[in-house]
Amino acid sequence: MPYRPTERTEARRTATREGIVAAALAQVADGGYASAGVQVVAERAAVAVGTVYRHFPSKGDLFAEAFRRASQRELDLVVRVTEPDGRSARERVAAGVEAFARRALAGPVLAYALLAEPVDPAVEAERLRFRTGYRDAFARVLEDGVRDGELSPHDTHTVAAALVGALGEALVGPLSATMRSRAHSAEPSAAGQGGAKEPLVATLVQFCEEALPRAHERVHA
Amino acid sequence: MPYRPTERTEARRTATREGIVAAALAQVADGGYASAGVQVVAERAAVAVGTVYRHFPSKGDLFAEAFRRASQRELDLVVRVTEPDGRSARERVAAGVEAFARRALAGPVLAYALLAEPVDPAVEAERLRFRTGYRDAFARVLEDGVRDGELSPHDTHTVAAALVGALGEALVGPLSATMRSRAHSAEPSAAGQGGAKEPLVATLVQFCEEALPRAHERVHA
DNA sequence: CGAAGCTGTGAATCGTGATTCACTTCTTCG
DNA sequence: CGAAGAAGTGAATCACGATTCACAGCTTCG
Numbered sequence: 001m002p003y004r005p006t007e008r009t010e011a012r013r014t015a016t017r018e019g020i021v022a023a024a025l026a027q028v029a030d031g032g033y034a035s036a037g038v039q040v041v042a043e044r045a046a047v048a049v050g051t052v053y054r055h056f057p058s059k060g061d062l063f064a065e066a067f068r069r070a071s072q073r074e075l076d077l078v079v080r081v082t083e084p085d086g087r088s089a090r091e092r093v094a095a096g097v098e099a100f101a102r103r104a105l106a107g108p109v110l111a112y113a114l115l116a117e118p119v120d121p122a123v124e125a126e127r128l129r130f131r132t133g134y135r136d137a138f139a140r141v142l143e144d145g146v147r148d149g150e151l152s153p154h155d156t157h158t159v160a161a162a163l164v165g166a167l168g169e170a171l172v173g174p175l176s177a178t179m180r181s182r183a184h185s186a187e188p189s190a191a192g193q194g195g196a197k198e199p200l201v202a203t204l205v206q207f208c209e210e211a212l213p214r215a216h217e218r219v220h221a
Numbered sequence: 222m223p224y225r226p227t228e229r230t231e232a233r234r235t236a237t238r239e240g241i242v243a244a245a246l247a248q249v250a251d252g253g254y255a256s257a258g259v260q261v262v263a264e265r266a267a268v269a270v271g272t273v274y275r276h277f278p279s280k281g282d283l284f285a286e287a288f289r290r291a292s293q294r295e296l297d298l299v300v301r302v303t304e305p306d307g308r309s310a311r312e313r314v315a316a317g318v319e320a321f322a323r324r325a326l327a328g329p330v331l332a333y334a335l336l337a338e339p340v341d342p343a344v345e346a347e348r349l350r351f352r353t354g355y356r357d358a359f360a361r362v363l364e365d366g367v368r369d370g371e372l373s374p375h376d377t378h379t380v381a382a383a384l385v386g387a388l389g390e391a392l393v394g395p396l397s398a399t400m401r402s403r404a405h406s407a408e409p410s411a412a413g414q415g416g417a418k419e420p421l422v423a424t425l426v427q428f429c430e431e432a433l434p435r436a437h438e439r440v441h442a
Numbered sequence: 443c444g445a446a447g448c449t450g451t452g453a454a455t456c457g458t459g460a461t462t463c464a465c466t467t468c469t470t471c472g
Numbered sequence: 473c474g475a476a477g478a479a480g481t482g483a484a485t486c487a488c489g490a491t492t493c494a495c496a497g498c499t500t501c502g
Contacts, residue, residue: 003447003500013449038490048451050492059490118339131390155424161394162387162428169352169386170379203376207383211432224470224477234479259460269481271462276479280460 017055019045024066029110033117060122071130089145097208101201108178135160154213238276240266245287250331281343292351310366318429322422329399356381375434
């Protein structure tokens with residue numbers, strides 16, 4: 001049995017694979033999913049088209065993985081900042097909303113792709129999974145709030161979904177606006193930012209805080 | 222000059238055209254956009270493929286028109302029930318939310334297609350236009366509320382978008398769930414409905430009412 | 443070295459569904 | 473009726489990007 005894969009070759013293999021995923025993500029992050037053909041990604045990864053298919057069974061699988069990684073990063077962040085510690089449910093929701101919004105506005109093209117751009121079914125499925133993730137993260141906070149008597153009992157799943165939807169929809173407009181203006185000037189982070197981000201974040205945080213069904217007597221922050 | 226279009230032929234032409242639009246919409250309403258190829262629509266309209274192209278420059282244009290009509294109906298309804306009359310902004314928002322949710326749950330497949338299903342860019346553009354329509358309808362109510370001192374001043378556009386997003390996201394789950402269960406049993410409106418709709422509607426109405434930034438002193442319903 | 447098995451290559455192929463167009467059928471009017 | 477212009481037809485074509493695959497180049501080990 002003359003050939004046996006070794007540590008070194010396996011490392012090389014992994015490196016190539018990672019390069020392809022990275023290229024796919026990079027392409028989505030700066031041209032959107034629409035721009036991300038297999039050809040283009042392969043070129044970007046300095047690899048032949050066939051190589052992509054030696055590492056992934058299909059385009060859908062490749063991008064599902066790329067989306068999964070990017071989304072996981074974001075979701076982890078939101079989960080982290082909403083984790084139970086001394087804070088009230090309200091504060092925890094606010095922290096999650098703020099983190100979500102800030103990250104999205106920082107990387108608008110990727111955020112738009114992750115959030116709203118038309119994609120393959122396999123990728124869409126990944127998107128769905130992560131939306132569910134966000135929803136569950138918020139739902140957990142809401143349940144804690146109900147248990148502790150801070151919030152009145154309610155359909156936490158639906159309310160959490162509504163929070164996620166509110167964030168998404170309110171951000172998609174500004175996100176695509178930023179993308180459009182970027183299309184003109186060449187490079188990122190130019191002089192006058194697309195739009196004032198802070199007020200937008202503040203509005204969203206307030207909206208989401210208010211929307212929570214507080215228990216009869218208020219605790220005032 | 223031997224031939225001149227006349228009233229009768231023009232009527233026939235219009236009828237054919239209408240038939241095609243209706244077929245397109247019907248197809249979307251019961252198989253989703255994914256099922257709506259030009260071929261299929263043509264058959265459904267009892268017309269040849271070429272005829273479709275004699276009436277519409279492209280598939281995108283056909284479906285853009287079909288979506289436009291369906292969406293306009295829905296939007297008109299929401300605009301109507303949120304129109305200013307004696308009611309408070311809160312009540313008007315609640316009425317809009319309720320109407321939106323009820324209609325969506327009544328025609329889940331169409332609602333899903335209108336709201337969230339992946340579609341052609343031309344159709345997506347139409348969708349965007351109508352989301353903006355809903356947003357503006359709610360924004361108008363919010364502005365009235367601010368003017369009348371019922372609500373505190375705020376970014377009405379963003380809040381309105383958040384309301385629309387909350388509705389959309391909270392409904393998409395139940396909508397696709399209903400669709401999936403419909404896929405099993407053959408005909409609509411069978412015995413045990415997909416899920417209890419009323420509580421869902423109530424949750425959404427309450428969520429949206431709560432989320433509005435009320436002026437300092439509360440009016441209590 | 444050379445057999446065996448792996449990864450990399452990229453031009454050619456394939457699938458899908460929108461779109462075309464040469465032809466037939468219908469309608470109008472001198 | 474017959475010319476002329478319009479609507480209808482549907483098999484053939486086309487566009488486009490994902491996918492394949494025969495071949496070339498490494499890597500391992502007896």
